[in-house]
Amino acid sequence: MLTKLSNKRAFKQVLAKLIAPGNFFRFLRLLRTTNRYRRAYDDAQLKLYSQLLPGDFLHYGYFDDPAIVPEKISLHDLQRAQVRYAELIMQKTVDKDLPVLDVGCGMGGLINLLLQNGFLPVGLTPDRFQIQYLKEKYPNISLIHSKFEKMDVESYKNYFGTVITSESLQYLNLDEAISTIRQVMTSAGRWIAADYFRVGDAFEKSGHNWELFERKLREGGFKIISQQDITPNVLPTLSYAYMWGERLVVPLFEFLTGKLQKKQPAIFFLLEEIIEALEVSMADHINVVDPQIFAQGKKYMLLVIEKS
Numbered sequence: 001m002l003t004k005l006s007n008k009r010a011f012k013q014v015l016a017k018l019i020a021p022g023n024f025f026r027f028l029r030l031l032r033t034t035n036r037y038r039r040a041y042d043d044a045q046l047k048l049y050s051q052l053l054p055g056d057f058l059h060y061g062y063f064d065d066p067a068i069v070p071e072k073i074s075l076h077d078l079q080r081a082q083v084r085y086a087e088l089i090m091q092k093t094v095d096k097d098l099p100v101l102d103v104g105c106g107m108g109g110l111i112n113l114l115l116q117n118g119f120l121p122v123g124l125t126p127d128r129f130q131i132q133y134l135k136e137k138y139p140n141i142s143l144i145h146s147k148f149e150k151m152d153v154e155s156y157k158n159y160f161g162t163v164i165t166s167e168s169l170q171y172l173n174l175d176e177a178i179s180t181i182r183q184v185m186t187s188a189g190r191w192i193a194a195d196y197f198r199v200g201d202a203f204e205k206s207g208h209n210w211e212l213f214e215r216k217l218r219e220g221g222f223k224i225i226s227q228q229d230i231t232p233n234v235l236p237t238l239s240y241a242y243m244w245g246e247r248l249v250v251p252l253f254e255f256l257t258g259k260l261q262k263k264q265p266a267i268f269f270l271l272e273e274i275i276e277a278l279e280v281s282m283a284d285h286i287n288v289v290d291p292q293i294f295a296q297g298k299k300y301m302l303l304v305i306e307k308s
Ligand SMILES: C[S@@+](CC[C@H](N)C(=O)[O-])C[C@H]1O[C@@H](n2cnc3c(N)ncnc32)[C@H](O)[C@@H]1O
Pocket: 040, 043, 046, 056, 057, 058, 059, 103, 104, 105, 106, 107, 109, 110, 124, 125, 126, 127, 130, 146, 147, 148, 149, 165, 166, 167, 168, 171, 172, 173
């Protein structure tokens, strides 16, 4: 395709689009709107994951064999690991009489498992794509379309016997999450949290700081009653993503930009800085899934928490 599009024609097309009536002002408007994008309500990254792994889970999964090498992992293994992770959470869920709140329920994989095992799940997510999908797939269950921090707490005082945050705690404001769980969960209730936390100087800022989390839990009137470090069991997923990043995404990017440089030097010249910025951003994204970097700065915990 690149060979068929001449330099001159490509340049003319970009210019013609920019100077067409109304387009220049639209372009300026779009330049300004990119920063106002509100991720929680429309998370393109999570939507992509749901399309790559259509098993209705958006978490890292749990591999029983942490020593498995990425070359031997199949998409089937990955989806199996995601089910395993959900099963581990479900095994910690004991109350079948009171509703179970799945905070940041994603595509509903855990909701499905809970339903099949006689629990009463209620899903909560702010994401429009997820809520639409869930409404169609589970028309009979209660869904709350809201950020957790903005949940209508008054209507759910002491309502849930279990609250689950399955890889969603990292997205939440910690103080507000702790205070909301305290209010919506019964005094004998159980909060099950599976997520990664920053320990020491992490390369990347996602995940709450572990020490701060422990302190805020205590101050918020909670205690951890069981904890399991499952970092080794989630690392195979990272190794798998890292392998594809290094072996496919980077070489493909280099191949395509190299081809552009050869076939369309003028367009390449115009885009050079953007291509460089994309290269940096790609390297950053790949580093996020580098299993070694992850294990140095983060730990993935499966926690059972109760009111103290
Ligand atoms: C990594 S996904 C995990 C999804 C699901 N729990 C799972 O295990 O497959 C994170 C989830 O948290 C949700 N989320 C992000 N920000 C949130 C917020 N402020 N309140 C509630 N949920 C949020 C996302 O939309 C998504 O459903």
